[in-house]
Amino acid sequence: MTKNSVNIKLGGEAGQGVESSGMGFARAIARSGLHIFGVQDYMSRIRGGHNWYQVRVSERPLYAHEPKIQLLLAFDERTVREHLDEVVEGGAVIYDEGLKVDEDEIKSKGVIPMPMPLLKLAEELGGSKLMLNTAAVAAAAGILEFDLSYPESVIRDSFGRRKGSEIADRNIRVANAAYEEARRRYAHLFEWKLEAIPDAPKKMVLNGNQALGLGAIAAGCKFCCGYPMTPASSLLEFMFAQARRFNLVVRQIEDEIGALLHAIGAAHAGVRAMTCTSGGGFSLMVEALSLAGSTETPVVVVVAQRPGPATGMPTRTEQGELLFTLFAGHGEFPRAVLAPGSVEQCVYEMARAFNLAEKYQMPVIVLTDAFLANSLRSVDMDAIDFRKITENIDRGKLILPHEHEKIDEALKDGYRRYEFFEDGISLRIPPGHPKAIYSVAGEEHTPEGFIDWEERADNRVKMMQKRMRKLEVAVSDMKLPQLYGPQDAELTLVCWGSSLGPTLEAMERLNDNGVRTNLLQFIDIHPLDWESVADILANCRRWVSVEGNYSAQLSRWIRMNTGLKPAGTVTRYDGRPLNPVYIVEQLQSLLVKV
Amino acid sequence: MTKNSVNIKLGGEAGQGVESSGMGFARAIARSGLHIFGVQDYMSRIRGGHNWYQVRVSERPLYAHEPKIQLLLAFDERTVREHLDEVVEGGAVIYDEGLKVDEDEIKSKGVIPMPMPLLKLAEELGGSKLMLNTAAVAAAAGILEFDLSYPESVIRDSFGRRKGSEIADRNIRVANAAYEEARRRYAHLFEWKLEAIPDAPKKMVLNGNQALGLGAIAAGCKFCCGYPMTPASSLLEFMFAQARRFNLVVRQIEDEIGALLHAIGAAHAGVRAMTCTSGGGFSLMVEALSLAGSTETPVVVVVAQRPGPATGMPTRTEQGELLFTLFAGHGEFPRAVLAPGSVEQCVYEMARAFNLAEKYQMPVIVLTDAFLANSLRSVDMDAIDFRKITENIDRGKLILPHEHEKIDEALKDGYRRYEFFEDGISLRIPPGHPKAIYSVAGEEHTPEGFIDWEERADNRVKMMQKRMRKLEVAVSDMKLPQLYGPQDAELTLVCWGSSLGPTLEAMERLNDNGVRTNLLQFIDIHPLDWESVADILANCRRWVSVEGNYSAQLSRWIRMNTGLKPAGTVTRYDGRPLNPVYIVEQLQSLLVKV
Amino acid sequence: MVAQVTMKDLQSPVEPTWCPGCGDYGILNAVKRALVQLGIPPHQVAFFSGIGCGSKLPDYIRANGFNSLHGRPVPIAQGFKLAHHDMVVIVVDGDGDNYGIGGNHWLHVMRRNINITHIVQNNMVYGLTKGQYAPTSMKGFVSSTSPEGTIEWPINPIAIALAAGATFVARGFAGDPKHLADLIAKGIQHKGYALIDVFQPCVIFNRINTYDWFRERIYKLEDDPNYDPHDKRMAWEKAHEWGDRIPIGIFYINEDLPTLEEQIPALSEKPLYQHEIPPKLEDLEALKLMFV
Amino acid sequence: MVAQVTMKDLQSPVEPTWCPGCGDYGILNAVKRALVQLGIPPHQVAFFSGIGCGSKLPDYIRANGFNSLHGRPVPIAQGFKLAHHDMVVIVVDGDGDNYGIGGNHWLHVMRRNINITHIVQNNMVYGLTKGQYAPTSMKGFVSSTSPEGTIEWPINPIAIALAAGATFVARGFAGDPKHLADLIAKGIQHKGYALIDVFQPCVIFNRINTYDWFRERIYKLEDDPNYDPHDKRMAWEKAHEWGDRIPIGIFYINEDLPTLEEQIPALSEKPLYQHEIPPKLEDLEALKLMFV
């Protein structure tokens, strides 16, 4: 028997509820005290096609998914066809007995076919074929001998409130029957089991976008606007859902141009403001980004990457916009780029983005991708400590217009929005106070904020230096890449963003295989103390960059700033997330070459 | 006496005709067989403020302007105040005797004040104070003892046709009187003279934008659209002016987004198409650029840079968008970036851009800036040899839909727009032929051009490799940086775009001063055979990049691709063009440090 | 243009990925019928679409297609039309594409009277991105980005088209493909810009504006013998009819204005793509003289 | 808002760079008068402008200003207004800004009825970029980008505003600053989005639509006792009057719709910028439970 370590895949057409079933099951498992990692894969269509959802379970925290599965829940025949090869020997396939599935083929792979009267149970006991999902998940719980009370509690929470408990009751009736039937028929054949750990720390289950939302709200973001774009939409929608509770202004705008400009307007008024989009939408924000740079307006832009160019593969993942976000915008101006790599980092880095934006009065880009945005992870409740955020709010040199006393104190001889200081950062008083009436301009301006209509060379030089100076000062607030694993290693994997999880596990595997490996994660991409980075890399025996893009963009960025070149690169650009097995395989073929 | 080497500045308010007078004078001088270089400096306002125009004259071709002048034509008092210090000893200031100018101050600098009854002559002989310009230029010709027939011929050409010869006659009357008066009063005091070289090769006088227009038209560009933006507008306007003559479709679009998309539509139909803008407009084109990359549509985008960020300094110059144009657009896709550095290069590189675009079915960016776009240069008529363009049109794998025979021959078994070939380039048949009916898509697509709604990993990988492969193949068509000056030098100046002219002269001066210097100009920025570039740079004893931006972007790009770092950088970001004196000064302070 | 074209000629190898019951099927059907009716063979028509459920249409019909960016088919189609003006050019895009993100292109194409037929799949919701409200969603519409109902008034495409100078303004219903086919055919025949806004039920994300909802309300303008689509004032009145009775059909038509193409000298002889390049060397040499 | 404000309070240290005679002087004057008339002190008003000659206005009046990007002041102003809704927010931009490149923001702001006053400096040409035609240029207008005259029909801002749902639609004339001041004051007082399109002679690049040209044609709607600006139908008629007689004044007003701000729960108590951040820790902790 293998306890508490299993990888389950649900598959079916769009519209069959694959994702919601998978997420519900993941949540139920997390409630039992186990850790989960849930990843989805869906097509850019609303009905039909083929979607799957995968839930990996373990007693320790998980950061990535795995290609090999033990249990396949097939909602349609295609799922069996497409995923049978992923099931390990001794694993099982659960499906409705009405599906045309070739049992012999399943058996020939050493996998156990487990047909079940799912539809029948749903219709007979639940009165609706829609409850097939419930039956399927319950059947899985049955063969895993997983305490059904956890799935039941999730069912209660999702149906109990909304449509009266009658539907919940019927679902639970279906679940019980499917559970018992599956356990009776198949549990003894199946090696993998799930056993609750009731005294484990309480867990949350959330994805990257939800984590970003939590971070933003905790940091005091009060204004969020955007235009729907996968995979960023669910962040926007999360903010909409929280608007009432946290007194936020959340707005859907006519386009992404307007979305960033709205945020700039709100930030100009002294409110923490953000927008979120994907690469295509960010393309439209580029001009406004430059305006934020010029007017020194602190805004936070979340860019959740997906495969380009153009519309690319809307529902899949890629890390193809590192260099784009670094250089986007006409003219030269300061910005920061942060790339959190896990759910926890999403929470904290998002909050930090607001601090950096306001402290340095510049736009801050938070780079994620579909894999990070959508993947569910369980984290201990305590791992997300909001005090770390709320107690560290840093609004920099901001005084709000209604803070009369502070203004009186600060303003001895008038207010100049872009006054020169050694650190390049001027006092920021949003409009509204009679002593601080001023203009700002996207044109090159005077310290007062007026357009410098004489276009004086000396003022221009000072303003450019002032703005760019902020980057140098900000370096002190930026984190050097973080090392995981042994200090001393023969191989260092260098990664950023969502590659963290898969690369971490790849590192563990390599160490298990006797290749002493560590990992260097870049969360802060820009600005950075590149001399120190160069030192760190120079101390690495051999480093390889691991990235979800074609041209190994981080490694190119590193080379631009340090001259250093990796021994090789592991890249992936087929729209699928990196995973530990893929990374190790690629490294193997690479290391032969290197 | 100094013959045929002089630097003349005209200054006045916007609206006083400083620019048109300067350009007219420059043209007249070029007609006499001399070479000129004309540079303007104006503010972003229509009337008032302070503008100047500078004409440098020599017997050999000129590529840059110089800060020191011998003759100042002041249309207002401010001009004297602002520019007196630039006049060399023995130089002169011509101005209307009605202006309040402090003669003693002028004299105290060793400069000769030359008040003239310009307004009086204009009004009395011309009947209009508008002819003050004519009088001023003629007076300058007088003290230069420059044959007045050349300015006269320019006056005839500009007034003769349009409003009947009466105005021309009156202008010429004014010119003659001013000329004689100035010569009589002051010519003997003034050392610099201009003497026609009647048998010199015939010259054209044109700026970078006009040169780009010539190159585009000669290359068969038939479709140009844009949205006005300084300093690109005059290129759009040039194309409008030529539309009737060359049967072009030239369009002003509602915004830059639409402008590039219009060009994409026209290129999709099989027409050579372009758009032109400045950095801010290009920011808006970024999304469409990615679409051109994805659909493999050949379009040419001219980006005439000006100082950013945001609206920056609209009428001034900068080279701040090298890295932006290299990485603009979501996702990864092939593009080429070319940066001509002279009027001749503008003609040829613009034409080449269309060849590259069509051969590799990708967007090509031609990067210029306000300095190059606006500066007038004289070039020998023969230096622009249109045959070099028209005989080298290369449309790559294009067959137009009405070329039935070619299509019949090419299409054995159906047409697939994105069929895989070793070089990544597919046959391109624009819509219209019954055997080549197909779709294209900005979403990841099949070889047939349909959206790959299954989002298959293998198709994605092949398509990415196909598109990116074109870059590797294109390298063979790309020019390595061009070396000027001695093969072997102790100092190599590395530059791109409009820095060429000033840097060339700086190189000459350094060599004259005994510092053995050569120059490496990058015209082709991307793609490039970087190994060869690295070899070239490795052979340079010491190299310094000379750029009109803050962060020495070319040097960063070189480092990203080769790991090599310059010994230092000369940068300028005050909105003013580089000039030889500035460069040499900066190098001096740098070389001390280096 | 009197070729014999059958529905089969227009059959694409690609199966639609739309949800069963989606109004887009009706639009696809109507588009095909219109082409058959007019005898336009597939190589002589080019479709330009945006991004959205409905914008996948070009893949589902055998014809030239360009699936572009969200909100951007209109300028691409214009560029194409000016380069190849004897092609029948049809834009098909969503209400999000055209009335949302692409609104500015729309505003400007209407005053150009370029000969393009524009079919907007108006499901009053964002389908492909899973159900956010659209610019045409009715006030109070509840969606993932308007959990308490929208607080913006919807766009009135017909009224705006009238104000912006469109010379053919119509509205159809995906549930009546025959009538819609007729509108599309008339739009194609119209010399100039033709807007056909189409009520297109989204059976997944818009549970308000369903087939039934529309069927209960719509009536045809052509059934009213007093209605004169040449009368802009009448059209303006009808454009504001909403609620219990909602008109479909041709609101407005003006055949008297020249098209954009007709006003461009370079296009008088033959389509631009057929022009020979490069220009004649002597013309280029002559151009040089401008700079002497 | 009944402070005593004088013209001097509104005097900026910056001298206008406009050409002598430019209509923008009249607009600047009218804006100041309106603020004086309403007693709005300079710190309680914020101007948002685009890029163009007229968009330099914020520098020329002592008040809060934001000189933004070409065509983009409207969304910035909205973001600002929602964050600071007791500020008087005024957008001033050009016809190129608002009817050209920024058209989509305009289309959408109108249906939101956010309480912003929008003054468009309509000189029917692109001034700052030296004389290209504008979306409002009359058909046939000759310019550097229309050497043979434009071939597009001009935009009709009044008609589009009516169609798009603006609740206050007016037109003024820079040559009559007193009348214009009155319109602006009414626009500011209007609870909701107010468009004031202003005929603004550009004395350099528009030699057709001069002061005289306008003076010969314009008349005031309020001089017609039968004109009722609450009647949209009448407004639509008047919106199309062009040629020998051109109306100025208030075309349309609708006071009955709530503003955008009023419909946003978070803004009911105080402006957003005054909200304390971060939120309470207990609320955040409670939020976590959503994820269990």
Ligand SMILES: Cc1ncc(C[n+]2csc(CCOP(=O)(O)OP(=O)(O)O)c2C)c(N)n1
């Ligand atoms: C620049 C950009 N922003 C956002 C998106 C995401 N997106 C794709 S389709 C769509 C809206 C779809 O709605 P609609 O146009 O009404 O078409 P429908 O799906 O309803 O047919 C959006 C927002 C995108 N592809 N590009």
Ligand SMILES: Cc1ncc(C[n+]2csc(CCOP(=O)(O)OP(=O)(O)O)c2C)c(N)n1
């Ligand atoms: C994205 C972008 N495109 C183009 C420009 C150049 N530009 C500046 S002002 C302007 C038009 C000015 O016309 P209008 O808005 O009518 O203002 P006016 O000068 O007439 O007052 C243009 C095209 C720009 N600044 N930004």
Ligand code: SF4
């Ligand atoms: S989601 Fe709606 S619009 Fe999209 S295919 Fe399904 S029914 Fe049609």
Ligand code: SF4
């Ligand atoms: S160019 Fe025209 S709009 Fe601009 S300042 Fe001069 S007169 Fe006014």
Ligand SMILES: [Mg+2]
């Ligand atoms: Mg829709």
Ligand SMILES: [Mg+2]
């Ligand atoms: Mg204008």
